[in-house]
Amino acid sequence: MTVEPFDPTESVRLAVLGVGNIGKVHVQAARAMDDVELVAVADAVPENRAYANRVGVDVVYDDYANLLRTEPVDAVVVALPPFLHRDAVEHAARRDCHVFVEKPLARTASETRDLLETATAADVLVGVDHTLRYIPAVRRVRDEYATGAVGDVPYATIARVNYGSFARPPAREPLPGWHLDGDAAGGGVLVELGVHLFDVLAWTFGDLEVLAADMDSQIDVPVEDSATVLLRATETDTRVTLHCGSYQWEDDDEFNLTFRLEGLTGTLDADEHLPDSFYGNAAKSAVSNVARRLAGREPEYFGPTYYLGAYYAALRDFLDAVRAGETPPVDGHDGLRAVELAEAAYERAERPRQPPEVPR
């Protein structure tokens, strides 16, 4: 879909709906963009609105619908819990706002299609924050594969494991609620992390079919905290095992990601491209960014954090597409495909609720 491009001299007027954990990153990313005017943010949580004020956003709302009725904006970031995505997109579409939506695009394939129909009818562009594509190590493997560097790939593995909304000891922050509410989130880790992995696989190999799936929980939370899926890439006939989990203690300097392609002439492994030391990478990136500043160039935003840079890049790509009036590189159909694959995996799996089992 194409829409009217922006006048190159004008800023994109942007609002961020939802200033939670990732919404804050979008706020900071948007503030760093010269061609973006961060008009306002909305969040129901007073502490999140206070954060926005603290970092320089003067106009804050406790109700995103009210923001959209009041403020003249061209695009919005929807960083609300998934159960609000469709509603937020509907409100934005009524105001002709393009939307950049956190994953999952919506809770179910049906809800996602409704969302996309609304956006299409209003001629607004939809981007989806499938950030994992923008992790440099992932992009490198995908790009090398695309060049034919290892020939055909009969087998691949992809996995992402973290600790979800929990905190490894010593826990300090209150445990959030909606992440573990299947109705609010659309599911468990499969829609929290799995959709990212489906997106990377589809981006790399094309269409996928779910052959088998299994879900489990290590403790008796209402949603799955681990999911394992066997897939086949129909165009390349590649078999893929996918695993996502939100059960592992994680430090801020850890990023537990596996993306490994077993090709006919060799292996492509994202692990070889991840920083050996996040602290070392942070120092190196900081020095590099200072040097870039001295040379009059833009920094690589969030560079020292490694993974937050992907959020900047994803939002930048979306806004560039908005400026050009073109379909975003990660669009609504990508988001729908990831949700459909998650749904197919849920249908393949039957997960009885289990109390914790401690192996002896």
Added chain:
Amino acid sequence: MTRGIQARSLDSGDVGEAVATVAEPLLDALAGGEPSDDVDWVADTDRVVDADRVALVPDVHYPYHPSTGMTTNPDVVGALLSALTSRRPGVDPVLAVRSGPEVDTRRTVGYLGFDDVANEHGATVAVLDDAATTDVETSTGTRTIPTPLADAAVVPVPSARIDGALPLFGSLALLARTVGTDPTDATSVARVVKTVDPVGAVVDATYTFTGKPARARALLAGADVAAVEHALARLLDVDTGQIPGFGGAARATDTGERSARRSAASSVEGLDVDGLAAALPDGELPASTEPHRLVRAGYRLYTRVSGDVYPPQLEADG
């Protein structure tokens, strides 16, 4: 009631059998309704414990999986309940629980499976955050404790772990936190222990946490809570002098009592405590994920110099 400490390695047999064995003297005493006059703490109260009611106090401070060693294994609590109710069918068991301030206790209890354990064994889950309280008269004044602990024979069932603020989080700290008292405050801890007057303790060391988890496959139990705490300290290589309230709560004025406790602690039956202690990882709790103020200051300086943006994850308030 047997004064010594029973311990058990789970190298063979299931946890139910091991718990029944290791806690047999304690369970027999509870089943027989014996008064709790054989403990080493100074029972600083004249309260009459309802012998038909037994309150087990597991460590449910946060929904950490029991295999991390950070919480009490619900299998152990289930086995204790099973053994207790089979010995005394009319007993009224209670799981007395309180999580830390980061998470609602009901969520933790549900996530860890204690609701299911309680249902299976006819026990009541008493969430102490909002429980009624009872005034207990002690020699030093009136103390207020949650009613589920005031009218029951109380058995703490701690995990075997270190803690951020404490060298170990055993029976004393667990009771203090469960009552709602600061477990690092020695005076408060001693006061709680004297008031609650636990009749025994069972340490779940199926998994331990000493900087890293370890499958220790061990249980410690005894009617002498001081001796059990002492043995746990030995297992985790901690000086009991570092345990807030230990000295104040124990009957330390009597040389004979002290010797008996030491003797009991040094002769744990059924487990090579020192051998197991030597095999456990030697470490500390991970550092807080809260960034140090110098890290924040350094990063802010970097953003000013480079033009980069400040990661919200480094904000002091998250």
